[in-house]
Structure formats: C-alpha cells, structure tokens
Amino acid sequence: MSDASGAVDLTRAGSDIPAAKNLAVRAVFFTCALITVLTTFGIIVVLVDGALGFFREETLLGLLSGILGGLLSGGPAEAWAAARSGLGVQVTVREFLFGTDWSPIIRPRSYGVIPLLWGTMIIVVGSALIALPIGTATAIYLSEYADRRVRKVIKPTLEVLAGIPTIVYGFFALSFITPIIQRFFPETGTFNAAAGAIVVGVMIIPMVSSLSEDAMSAVPDDLRNAAYGLGATKFEVSTDVVVPASLSGVLASYILAISRAIGETMAVTLAVGMQPNITLNPLEPIQTMTAYMVQVGISDVSVGSIGYQSLFAVGLVLFVMTLAMNLLSLWVKGRYREAYR
Amino acid sequence: MPEDTPTDDDVTAPTPRRNTAPTATDGPRRTEGSLRTDGGQVAETTPSIQEIPETDTVIEAKDLTVHYGDVQALQPVNVRLPEREVTAIIGPSGCGKSTFLRCLNRMNDMVDAARVGGELRFRGKNVYDEDVDPVALRRRVGMVFQKPNPFPKSIYDNVAYGLKIQGFDGDMDARVEEALRGAALWEEVKGQLDSSGLDLSGGQQQRLCIARAIAPDPEVILMDEPASALDPVATAKVEDLIDELAAQYTVVIVTHNMQQAARISDKTAVFLTGGKLVEFGDTDRIFENPENQRVEDYITGKFG
C-alpha cells in the first residue's frame, strides 16, 4: 500500500491495528506452547496409567469406572468391592524392578525387568566407550587444531551423519559390522551386543562432537592466549584450559548422547536381537528395553493383556531414565556454568 | 611535513636507507638517544651518538613488518630494546602497538591472517627463523594482557601453571609465594590460595596475571595496556609494580596513556597511524623535546 500521505497511514496503523494484532499473535504463540505442555502431560498420564494397569488389576480409568459403576448399581458395598479387586496386585513392583527373568508373554511368565535394563546398559556403556573419547577428540580437533577449510568440510559431514535414519544404522550393523566381528570371532551370531554398541556409538559421535565443539569454541581466546603466552603447547592449551573451561557443555553433550543411546530403538532392535540376557559377553544376543517394546508392538498381543500392559511399565522405566538424564544435564549446566565470564 | 623518505644527509645512519642507530650519551645503562624511521633532519643536532652495546640489547627488530592479509599493519620497524629497562610503546589506537608487541613472543602466530617479515632478534637469535619453537620463546618472554584473564582455576594453580608445564619439580609453594610477592599480591591472597582466581577484584586479577607471568622467571615481560581495564587505585598499584619489575626484568609495555608512559618508562617508542615507528628514545627526552613534529603534536594532545 503506497499512497502519498505516509505519515497519516503510519499513525492510524500505530493506533489500533497492532493492539488487536498483538493480542492475536500472542494467543497463537500461547496456544502452541500450551499444546506442547498438554501433549507432554498427556503422554505422562497415559504412561503412568498404563503402568498402573500392569502392576494392579485395573488402570486408573478402569478403577474409577468400576467404582462408579458399582456405586450406581449396588451402592457403596459394590463400589468397595470393585475398588478392592481393581487394586488387586497383578505384578509386584519388587518383582518388576529386581527380578532377573523377563518372560511376560511365554509361560511360565516372569516379570523381572533387569535383563532388559542390563541390555540397555550394555549398549549405553559400550557406545559411550566409543563415542565419548572419539567425539571429544573430534571436538578438540575441530575447535583447536583444524584450520577453517577443514572445519568447513567436517562439521557438515558430522551433521549429515547425525541425520541418517536410525534404521539405516541398524541395517549397517547387520550387514557390515557384524560380518567384520564374525571374521575375528567366528562364533558370533547374527545378532550380538557388540554390533549394537558400536553402531549406536557411531550414531552418537556427532552429538558429542558437535555440542562439545560449540562449547569449546565459546571459550574466550583470552584464556587460550594466557596459556600460550606462558609457553603452553596446543595440546596443553586444549587439555588444561579449553576442556576445563567448557566442561559444562562437554558434560551436557555426554549426557544427551547417553540418553539418546538409552532411547535408541531401531538400530539396536535390528542389531542385538530379542533375547533378554544378562551377560557380559558382547558377542551374545541381548534385548534392550526399546527392542522389547518393538517386539511387543509388532506382535499380536491383545490390548489389555499383561503383555500389552508391560509395554507401559517398560516405557515408564525408559522415561524415568531419560528424564533423569535431562535433569542431570540441567544440573550440570547450572553447576559448572560460568567457568569463565 | 615529515615523510618516510630517509635522506642521505642522515650522516649518523649506518645503513643508507634507514637510520637504525640507537644513540647513547652516557654509558650502556643510561642510554640517551633516538631511533627514527622518518627523515633524519634532526640527527645533526644530536651529535654524540653511540649505539646501545649489543650486549645490552635484549630484543632487536630489523625491518620488521606485519601484514594482516593485504593490509600492512607495521611499516618496517628498526629498534633495539635495552635490558632491564621499561620500554613504553605509545601511539594512537590502531597504529600497530599490539601488533608489534605480539611479534616479540610470536603471539601473532595465532592470528591466521598475520604475516611477519624482516627479523626480530631475541638475544641475537631471529625468532622467526625456521628452527625456533615459539613455545620455547614464550617461556622466556612472558606476557600480560589488556583484560585480566586468570584461568578459571585456583589462585595457586594460576601462578603455578607456567612452571607446571615447564616440568618444574622443585619447591612449587615457594615459587608461587615468591611470584605473588613479586606481584604485590601475597599479603592479600595468602589465606585463600585455593579459591578461584576469578573471585578476585579486577585489579587483583591483573596482579595475579602478572604473578603468573613472572613465576616461571622469564627474561622479558610484555604488557599490552595492562591497566586500561582497571580503576585508578588498581592502576597505581600496577604501575608501582612495573617499576619494581624493571629491577629484574626487561619490560615492554603498550599504553595509550601518555602520563603513564612518562611515569613508568625509561624508553619510549612512538608509533603513529599507519604502523610506523616514528620516534624512539629516552622517555624524558621524548616527552620534553620530541624530534618529530607529529610526535610532539601527538604528545601534546593535538591528535590521537
């Protein structure tokens, strides 16, 4: 709109339209934020409720409707009975958390989550052993050693690596990593923990290196110069000054990478197999929590069966673990922030 | 208007194109004189010209130039800096003071765009020779920066760091104390050596940085406007300290504060816009009776 009396137009626009517009924009943004919060909240409710259904006879919703139904049809006594049966114990929390046998579908049934937890921990520890050192070294190289042209090539490459669908990584593990392992250890099966740990390690390297590099690049040159001025070598500057000063960011990248490894699903499902197994031998097949959830998800267990309900219990454990990692990361960031001004 | 066109009536110049002869009147330590890179019309008025003896020279620049990319930040600099004296480098901002200072311990190596030409001799050895390890050089030529930059470590670890990386295995506590005393900070921090260097005030931080620089016992200490971020009281303390340091060390200090240069230095080098070292000589003489008209204008505050 271009007419000659620009000043008048501006004034008019300045007087009424922005107020309404402001409000509308505000409302849109608020709604988006609200949707996010509500979705998160909803997921947590479903998860907790489902898990309740695993440990008790009824979910919270089932319990409430049972009580209500009892109350309407037969009065307080019937409601009480419904509540009692609904609250009846199906699986004890103790068995779930400390049991060492996981067989929720095939009889004799057993609901100890430890084997799945163990499988997940094998993947986490194995992949961390690979990704944390390599990712940190890559970050140091990019931030302290590489000249600008090299960095321009490597950084985007790492980001591409981070963008590859995880199912592709799983396929890569099956068709490339496992055959290599088998060449050295012929007894290795098609599914084995080592291939899963390696492939998840490769997967999370970009996360460690990229986030750590960001933190290291943010360390002010003043600090580097102070060390160089004292006759420090590049290596000493990196290890004595840059890494300690960027520690919060580096640790945060570790934590995020580890929580990614905890939650990683497709790659491990393809690579490590479906055999709950408490073992230290990385050449054996195992099963992670996520892989179990895939297994149940694609199987024909019926809704409401205990196999189905176990999904929620395992999912809740996963959720608690990643939530703990997130909280840890927040704590680390606050704890170690301002190593420099 | 004086220009950078050396003339042949510059009788005192040993080299035809440029007057590189520092001058002295009364012996090696109290050297009087001038080194000018502009026209030599004043040279005849200072007849008793002697060189600073080589043995008293710690650092010597010979046609030292610096380019940042295609931009020349330092016109050929020829100067000799005497041992155990305070040399001030003054000049308007952007004239290349920091650039020159960073040549002395090769901190310019860290600037990708910087290219250095000519020679910079430290005790006779050109530090830009192929076989020179800048790490070894920096252990002998320490540096204090404009903004206090203690490591986010304890006071003790800050001071000990230089010795630690040099593999010092003697009495570290004693050396840390000695350095902190040398930096006039010991009395203030002796009870809190384990607390972070960042918890100190700005002035204390800068003295911590000085302690850190002197702990490995270098021969030369470079300071780039070390008091510019400090309040007047802290500045006065740092200035007193520089005075004391000159008893043991060769100090080269960049400052844009002319009163400060006049107070603390024995020798003054004046750089002017374009990266040209225009005048070098005894501080007293430069401030009382500069040879170059533009230096006089600068010192009297006509520009800069």
Ligand SMILES: Nc1ncnc2c1ncn2[C@@H]1O[C@H](COP(=O)(O)OP(=O)(O)O)[C@@H](O)[C@H]1O
């Ligand atoms: N890293 C750099 N890259 C490019 N130009 C620079 C760089 N550092 C300094 N310069 C330029 O070199 C000239 C001298 O800078 P400097 O030595 O910092 O001056 P001073 O310390 O006297 O203020 C200035 O023109 C400045 O812009």
Ligand SMILES: [Mg+2]
């Ligand atoms: Mg400067």
